[in-house]
Amino acid sequence: MATSRAATIAGYVAGFLLLFAIWHLAAIYLVRSALFPPPWPVFERAWLLIEDRILQEQIVASMRRILQGFLIGSAVGVPIGLAIGSFRPVRMLLEPWTEFFRFIPAVAMITVSVIWFGIGEESKIFLIAYATVFVVIISTAAGVGAVGRDKIRAAQCLGASRLQIFALVALPATVPYILTGMRVAMANAFVTIVAAELVASNDGLGKMLWDARLFMQIEDIFVALISLGLLGFLTDRVFRLLIRAFAGRFNPTM
Amino acid sequence: MGFVALEGVGKVFQGRTGSWEAVRDFTISLEEGEFFCLLGTSGCGKTTVLNMLAGFEAPTSGRILLDGKPVTGPGADRGVVFQGHDSLYDWLTALDNIGFGLRLRGLPRSERRATAERFLKMVGLTGQGAKHPSELSGGMKQRIQIARALANDPRILLMDEPFGALDAMTRAVLQAELSRIWAETKKTVLFITHDIEEACALATRVGVMKRGPGGTLKAVVPVDLPFPRERTSDGFMRVFREVHALIHEEIHGGH
């Protein structure tokens, strides 16, 4: 177990080193343009931005929005998904909604969100919550629908009430689906936050990208891009660990 | 009247392709403490009979009585061991799976544990209680299912081809264990199988079903042989041949 974890981490490190090496070679020998800097100046620039606490500020601004919107979206999405999965009338009533709204991407909602909520925090949090909620609803509902018939029957002939079947069978069996939905939603949140901050924001990584383009600070663009990639990579790892830890192990106490 | 009674029970399924009569005029009476094997070819309606007795499906005709009271739905008085092992809870340990029924009844944790440990021992898995179903073999999972059903102390144990998916050797071991457990607990058992030898090795009576559509009970063969059954004995051979002849007509269409 310990050795396999070490191997995984070694794999990550080697993978990233290879990526930077290719980037370096491409920038030095292939493209040779001021518009495509090699890694080293970008790292130097990143270090400078970290020393001045500028990069941290942008990261915190973006991640706070992501986290707030994501938590709101999940908190709304999970119960609705459970209700859709558990009750036929609710499904018939709400499924058209989810099937409708999930085809209106969050980035398409930016304009109306800014009109409603202004360019402050609310509009961004709304957009992230919007990007999160439908994915979570759909995967949660699918999870409830996928609970094996024999699992429910086994509980019935052990004497379970409807409420007990829900809390002790359907819910724990659905947890891996919920986490998987949240993982997909988190990826959506990254797409959405950048788009939203590009259009209307005073800080955040999207704003950093926009400013860097205006002032032709090419290294700053790369710093922002790498930050996004790393942050996304790390949050996704956290979800994968959670899913693995809970993969069929979630055990509610009652 | 017996402990469990199915009286003229029939089941017609309505599907997109029309209706299908799975079971017709099925009548049987089970005595308390007996081990009844229901034997039949695939698709003759065995699972349908068990599902109706378990209360998972309602009969379309006839009635089912347990202790004289009509069966209207699933209940803790009828424990079920399912054919596959999808019915186990992956998120619980083996021990917590066994104690699940007790948890539903709100028993304190220590009491649940003690009872679950006792049944874990009964099915020969002492020391394996902390494992999750994904860490158990097919045979072990069926042992857990049996322990889970028994720990809940049902009046009757309904088993739907519980060893059907196991390899021959594991199956033989589990048959012997089940026979021992049945002798220990004196539970009434309805055991479904399509394996003649299995039926003859376990049952106090073997019910042979006619093939479908309209599967029904064709004959009941009492097995008056001592336990544990000696599969090479003359007595066993005689019963085997008798049951085999009955089933043979079903396989080869001698209506």
Ligand SMILES: Nc1ncnc2c1ncn2[C@@H]1O[C@H](COP(=O)(O)OP(=O)(O)O)[C@@H](O)[C@H]1O
């Ligand atoms: N829900 C259902 N809808 C329609 N037909 C069914 C259904 N369940 C079982 N049947 C049919 O009823 C017959 C008996 O099925 P089953 O009781 O599962 O047989 P067995 O367990 O003896 O193999 C089969 O022909 C099967 O296709």
Ligand SMILES: [Mg+2]
């Ligand atoms: Mg069957």
